[in-house]
Amino acid sequence: MEQGPAGASGPAAAAAGAGGLLLPLSETEQQRYSELFSRCCPPPEAAAGGSSVGELFRASQLPPDTLHQWKNNPQITEVCGAKRMGYFGPAQFYIALKLIAAAQSGFPVRIESIKNELPLPRFMALKNDTEVRYGTPAEFHGVKFQVPHATLEKNSYKRTDEGDKQEPKSPPMSPICSPPASPSTYQRIPLSYGYGKARSGLEQQHGAPYEVRHSTHQQDGPSSGNYGAKSALACSTPNRSLSVEREQQDSSTQYPDDPWRITEEQRDYYINQFRSLQPDLNAFISGSVAKNFFTKSKLPIPELSHIWELSDVDCDGALTLAEFCAAFHLVVARKNGYQLPETLPETLLPEYLQAACLKPMRDCALFDSYSEPLPSSQQTRDLGRTEKSSAEEVPDNSALIQEGKKDDKQALKVSTTLKTIPKEFQHLTVKAAAQEPNALRARPRSRSYSSTSIEDAMKKGEEPPTPPPRPQKSHSRASSLDLNKIFQQNTQAVRSGWLPPPPPALPPRPSVSQTEQPSEVELHPQMNKPPSQAEENSSAKKEVVLAQPPSKPARRKLRTEGQGLETPELSPTINVTSSLPAVKPHLPVQKQSSKQKRAIQTAIRKNKEANAVLARLNSELQQQLKEVHKERIALETQLEQLRPVTVL
């Protein structure tokens, strides 16, 4: 704030150079402007972020009515050249401030008007404390991030709404440029945070101020009241102050602007994407499926590779829901210009995400209603917001749930029709169309949820944690999915690199119960069963369970891990409980030991057969690999031969 004098000399010259016009700034003006400029952008950066600038503009309370407010502000930014340049340099900023002053004094927004002597532009209720907000670069970056994502989503939805089959994850720039006609969409972005510096252009500012207003002015009820008056959507002040208060609490409890923190709305989106790839939320997405999916984002392969490295924490070649959310989040962040971190941020760790994902797991019925309404038309959303303006949180919740149930039925109907991955984003449009009439209540709700962490925390606390499916460490390396591919698609298995370790790793997983087997059988236990149960376990059941893994390991792997583990768990417990009453006395122990020996021998035989099968398979696959390599070499030589011909 007190950096005014420092930048005093610069701006005048800069302003002169900016538009080729000499802009005389008086001392006071210079001081004020540089102070505002430094507030709007942290010192290390040379350009003011659009968010802060937008907020400043809003604070200037420029006269026209709310809906047309964008028309005025555009003029200002256009005139000062920021639109052209894409950011607010010092020169542009000062010109803009001058223009605001002119507008406030009633002059038209023109270059000429700022040549006059003007009073300082008035900004209502800008508090110095807002600098605190911009103090941490992380927060700033968070500000940067959230809106781009939302706008990206919104734009993708809008585009699909418009029937545009454009890749939803198109670079940030293009969607922005397209819909200036309905700038109000940006206002309705259900984010509470600022917007990104990465995006240039005017439209972003439209979106920003609304959200920024929520997040920046954390202190003042009265000031929020002022903003309420200026709001483009004419929300009532109680709503504004309510949301501002919520924002206060939010920022105090956690860092909402952390770009690596997934908001509710984003999580819902990710979960829906997960569902489009894999209907069961507890199951994995295999590597190839995920690869196809993320390749669509058009990020370069090395970056995708790195994202995978970061997000696949257990390194099993498959993504759980939490891992998928983390990966998706990283992809979105990268698309929005963030550099990928070296290590996975704390908020993207699967454990953390799973704690947060509990709500999704449980309330999957609500998700469709959350996500589907999002892409719907802007008009309904606008109205919905105003409707919700004065509502209290708790009654809204119940209303939402009812709405959610209605929406859910429609969503499920629609979702079943479109499950293919290439149309992953298209299906949202169909759902959106179906959801439009019902979307009123649900959307504002999701927005307000996303704006506060208090509500999130409350929600999370309410629901009992569903056990997240964590793959057991012991079999993570012997990737079950690799084996799955091998058994079902040989060619794909070739691509999967080296085959899993030799057969001994295979049988243990399904035959989890057989921990009591003596060491002749090469099974390493996944669950610890007391040895006593071993004797009591009937040999017949042992054989049955053992017979299952060699013959149908693929089937087992197909099932979710939780199921895979549970069924062996269930079977031994059933075995134990059933055999317990029967095998109490120790007399039949001898009989049992001989039975056991026979059982063990049969088990050994079966395992040997399995080994042989796998060894044969291994050699076959090696052959195939060789052939594929030969083909590749042949193709490469062909390419080499052809290349000189084409390059003329």
Add this chain to the structure above:
Amino acid sequence: MAVCIAVIAKENYPLYIRSVPTENELKFHYTVHTSLDVVDEKISAMGKALVDQRELYLGLLYPTEDYKVYGYVTNSKVKFVMVVDSSNTALRDNEIRSMFRKLHNSYTDIMCNPFYNPGDRIHSRAFDTMVNSMMMQVC
């Protein structure tokens, strides 16, 4: 305290090679290249026995006056070659084995990445980190 670590593909081209920055890094590359002969010799020396029976760790491939070269082969014929400073006599066989095990684990992690095509050069940051740690200190 490895001086140079290399991952060689089945077709004997390098997937990854990293050495401690010295003025003559090519020397290490050359050493690794020549050591491949020894690796092949050891593999074939084990005969046509089943792959299962072959030990993955090959041990000391050959020593020179300045350093020693150790080898390790996976079941898919991907070779890890490690050049270690001879002056570091504190390095025991077990430690070398553990280093190779870590390398192998990291390599499988890379394999699990669907964006990695077998036969590509390895550009994984996690792998780099692990190799760096191995070169900095004995593990």
